Amino acid sequence: MSLLTSSLLEELSCKLALPVFLFESVAMFRYFENLVNPYPEGEPRVPPRGLLPFIVHFSRPVAGLLVAMSLATALVSAAEVVFFHYMGELVDWLSSAEREGFLAEHGWRLVGMGLLVVVGLPLLVLLQSLLTHQGIFGNYPMLGRWLSHRHMLRQSMSFFQDEFAGRVSQKVMQTALAIRETVMKLMDLLVYVAVYFTGAMLLLGNAEPWLMAPLVVWLVGYVGIMWFFVPRLRNVSMAQADARARMTGRVVDSYSNIQTIKLFADTRREQDYARDAMEKFMVTVHRQMRLATRLSVSLTLLNSLLLVGVAAMAVGAWYLEAVSLGVIAVAIGLVMRIRFMSDWILWEVAGLFENIGTVQDGINTIARTPAVLDAPDAAELEVPSGEIRFEAVRFGYDLPDGEARRVFDGLDLNIAPGEKVGIIGRSGAGKSTLANLLLRFYDLESGAIRIDGQNIAEVTQESLRRHIGMVTQDTSLLHRSVRDNIRYGSPDASEEDIQRAVRQAHADSFLDDLVDPQGRRGLDAHVGERGVKLSGGQRQRIAIARVLLKNAPILVLDEATSALDSEVEAAIQEQLYALMEGKTVIAIAHRLSTIAMLDRLVVIDEGHIVETGNHEQLLARDGIYAALWRRQSGGFLGLEASSETDERRDQRPMEEMPS
Structure with a gap:
């Protein structure tokens, strides 16, 4: 019975001990994982454009851990050099000591060597790994992605209209990772080179100064190889990073517009479009690999000369009885270690500059100041009544040639609190631009837009857009x-x-x-x-339901029902009219029947208000509105052959250019 009880107790203790050990291990890992918060709060700042300031901007929260990691790496490297020294001493002891008294004379030193190897070195590696893998490796790039993503979300509409979404996202992902690799590679290189090379020079020089000569010659040759190859690798890496981002952007663009591609049955053109970018990327790959082959051969030749030189001088010194067998063992061991490390170091340097190229390429995208910024003392918008005033608004889109396409030049429009105003005009007249300016997607050249007397340029963009509900013709869902x-x-x-x-x-x-x-x-x-x-x-x-739920005091409807069939539109119109109660409304529509019953209709032509009044007044005036109304067929606005046919022409300047 006692044996059975003892067996059960042992089994139970084993089952309990394992979870306790695992819990303690997880707690240890979690402690180091939580040393850095990868999602800091606070207003994101525009990253600086210089390479070093840009890297420092994303590295401040992990600076302490990086220093601790370098110290731990230096201790690990120093322990390995000391181990080489002990190995040389061990060879000397074995070559000269008698077996009978060996343990008595050298036993405690052997125990110390064993403790260093079995206990000291693993503990140092554990500390280094916890700092590196748990504290830095995951948190560091995530910190960069978080800060970059928050900054990208603040960029203006024009920024995203000029960029591939896939290209921007890749820059955010790649650059954050490249910053980590750049800093960690640089710190590792400095520590390893300083500790190993200095240790080797001291150990060999202490035994025989002439043994340092091959190391000095090797160092000169090594620096020469780096001086020749690294700048060339850096240049090709920068070109490769840009080509990779362009290739990814084109592929993502194809996937994002797959419906259009299949609709026009033109996959061949998309293949050629992607292949053109892929071929340009491969040109940079081939350039990089040619350099890699030349670098490998040069480095192998240099390291072989180092090994032969040190071995020849060490054997010669032993032959002349200038050094012991232990020194030869240390010399050969250190040279073999340096030989392997030099290969690693050179490729690390090449990788370092490749990552620097990626960071520099990312700076051009990430370190941009948003075109539309909140004023330093921007207040929260308050909308007690909903009056809107456009005062002498002057605005135009910047074109690639430096010119500006003028949309408004001194536009004045007052909308009373709770008034429902319909905006009418041919495509390209500036209707949607008017809505975009009210939402402050762009800044005015001059003039002002005021809501209840508050200049929208002097309030926060978030508070402005919280008070405006908008349904657009081109509805995009998340x-x-x-x-x-x-x-x-x-x-x-x-x-x-x-x-x-x-x-x-x-x-x-x-x-x-x-x-x-x-x-x-x-x-x-x-x-x-x-x-x-x-x-x-x-x-x-769904977009209409979203705006109904938001229930903002100002409502902008830009062709809000254009995608609906007549039956559904008629049903929803009743809800929209109910939604408009007590709100200031700006409604843009080609289908005049949907806005004819609004309080006031404003006709815009070539950026100017040419007519204003209600439906009956404008019909009686027999001007542009009346002519457009007569050309309605089932409530759809017919356009003259000479007019623009793309409603979005007044939003994006690039689309103004002839194809």
């Missing part, structure tokens, strides 16, 4: 659930509020049947990138 998309901008909304907005937007008619590939249904179903899994009308209804 690749998240329907619920997340509707609640976007109203994170505290209850489930009941969401359901009410869904019903008001008549989105409940299709949500019950909506299922994504993971089996999520209804509000939990994910909509795909930019909402591609939904039809245009379904996306529009």
Whole structure:
């Protein structure tokens, strides 16, 4: 019975000891993992454009750990050099000592050597690994990604209109990783070179000064190889980083617009478009690999000469009885170690400059000051009534040739609190630009836009946009659930509020049947990138539900119902009219029947207000509005053959250029 009890107790203690050990290990790892917060709060700052200041900007939170890591690495390297010294002494002891008294004479030294190897070195490596892998390796690049991403989110609309989304995201991911690699490689190189080379010179020079001569010659040759190859590797690496980002951007662009590609059945053109970027990338790869081959051969030759030179001089010194066998063992061992390390160091230096090239390339994208910034003393916007005033607004888009395409030149428009105003005009007249300026996606050249007397350039952009609800013609949804998309901008909304907005937007008619590939249904179903899994009308209804839920005091409708069929549009119009109650509304539409009942209609032509009044007044005036109304066919605005046909022409200057 006692044996059985003892056996059970032993088994139980083993089962309990293992989780305790694992818990303690996890706690140790977690301690070092939590030494750095990779998601610091506070307002993100624009990174500096210089290489060193840029790296320092992202490295400050881990600076202490980097210093501690370098000290631990130096101790590990010094321990290895001491181990080589002990090995030389051991050879000398074995060659001269008698077996009978060997342990009595050298036993404690052997124990000390064993403790250094078995206990001291592993503990030093454990400390170095905890600092490196747990404290720095994951947190450091994540810190860079977090700060860069937050800064990118503050960039203006024009920045993203001129860049590939895939290119920008790759820059954020690559640059953060390259910063870590640059700093850690540089610190490792400095420590290893200083400790190992200095240790080798001291050990060999102490035994026989002439043994240092091959090391000095090797060092001169090594520096010469680095001086020749590293700048060339750096230049090709910078070109390669840019070519890689361009290649990735083109591939992502194809995937993002896959519907258009398949619609026009032109995959061959997309293949050629991607292949052109891939071939340019491969040119940089071939240049890099040619340098790599030449570098490998040069380094192997130099290291072979070092090994032969030190071995020949050590054997010669032993023959002349100038050094012992232990010195020869130390010399050969250190040279072999330096030989292997020199290969590693040179490739680390090449990798260092490759990462520097990536960082420098990333600086051009990440370290940009946003075109639209909050004023230093920007206040929160308050909207007690919702009056909007455009005062002598002057604005134009910058074109690549340095010119500006003038859109507005002294525009004045006053919208009373609670007034519902329809904006009418041909494509390219400036209607959508007016809405974008109200949202401060762009800054004015001169003039001012005021909401309840507050200049929107003097309030925070976030507070401005919180008070404006907008539904656009080109609705884009986030690749998240329907619920997340509707609640976007109203994170505290209850489930009941969401359901009410869904019903008001008549989105409940299709949500019950909506299922994504993971089996999520209804509000939990994910909509795909930019909402591609939904039809245009379904996306529009979700966008309308989102604005209904936001319930902002100012409402902007830019062709809000253009993607809906007539029956659904008629049903939603009733909800939109209810939504407009008590709000200041700016509605843009080609379909005049959707805005004819608004309080006032404003006709814009070539950036100027040419007519204003309600529907009946403008018809009686028999001007541009009346002519457009007569050309309506089923409520759609017919356009003259000479007019622009792309509604977005007034938003992006590049699209103004002839193709």
